[in-house]
Amino acid sequence: MSGQDEEELAMLLQAAIAGDEKAYAAFLRRTGALVRGFARRRIIDGSLDPEDIVQETLLAIHTKRHTWRSDAPVLPWVFAIARFKLIDAFRKRGRRVEIEIDDIIDTVAQQETERVSERDMRRVIDALTPGQRSVVAAISIEGHSIGETAAKYNMTETAVRVTLHRGLRAIAKKFGRS
Numbered sequence: 001m002s003g004q005d006e007e008e009l010a011m012l013l014q015a016a017i018a019g020d021e022k023a024y025a026a027f028l029r030r031t032g033a034l035v036r037g038f039a040r041r042r043i044i045d046g047s048l049d050p051e052d053i054v055q056e057t058l059l060a061i062h063t064k065r066h067t068w069r070s071d072a073p074v075l076p077w078v079f080a081i082a083r084f085k086l087i088d089a090f091r092k093r094g095r096r097v098e099i100e101i102d103d104i105i106d107t108v109a110q111q112e113t114e115r116v117s118e119r120d121m122r123r124v125i126d127a128l129t130p131g132q133r134s135v136v137a138a139i140s141i142e143g144h145s146i147g148e149t150a151a152k153y154n155m156t157e158t159a160v161r162v163t164l165h166r167g168l169r170a171i172a173k174k175f176g177r178s
Contacts, residue, residue, distance in 0.1 A: 010074045017065060032058055034075075035082045048089050056085040124174050132167030139164055 009030060016024030035057045039050035060081050068077050125133055125141075138149040139160075150160045 006073055006075055009078075010070070013065065013068060013074055014070055017068075017070075028058055028061075031061065031078055034078065038079060038082050039086060042086060047093055048086075053082065053086050053089060056089070057082045060085060124171050127174065128167050128170055131163055132170065135160055135163040136167040136171070140168075 009027060012023045012027035012030070016027050032054050035054045036050055039048075039053035043050055043053070057078075061078065064081070068074060121141075125137060128136060134153060135149055135155075138144045138152060139146070144152065146157050146160050146164075149155070150157045153160070155163070
């Protein structure tokens with residue numbers, strides 16, 4: 001921007017502060033173009049939209065236009081506001097990196113299922129009380145429902161659920177997962 005542009009913007013802003021709406025519209029239009037270029041040059045990764053910076057800057061200029069000193073250059077004031085708005089936007093975004101999952105899907109480890117040997121399972125189930133052993137085996141190993149297990153052992157469904165829960169909790173404690 002040349003010195004003449006600086007002077008024109010300063011005159012437009014002075015007229016705007018004095019109440020000239022056309023001068024204010026011209027000032028905002030020209031300032032918006034300058035801030036847009038400023039933001040585009042600094043947002044290199046596409047993580048922010050330069051238009052958001054332009055709008056935030058113009059809004060701040062509007063609300064703080066009374067703080068500009070008419071004996072000071074206008075462009076450093078405008079670019080200071082734009083710089084702070086850009087910094088605020090980067091802070092809000094945080095240090096987040098976005099990667100398309102398709103780009104890295106081959107490097108993602110597949111979840112391994114934990115396997116317990118039949119012998120270990122039998123040993124753990126044998127350590128349960130006889131009531132817990134029969135309920136846990138009926139539901140977890142044989143695949144019976146709560147209702148079927150209740151009928152098979154002449155228990156209420158609530159008693160089956162409590163027994164199953166206690167048995168599974170005992171197994172989890174045995175494996176160190178209480």
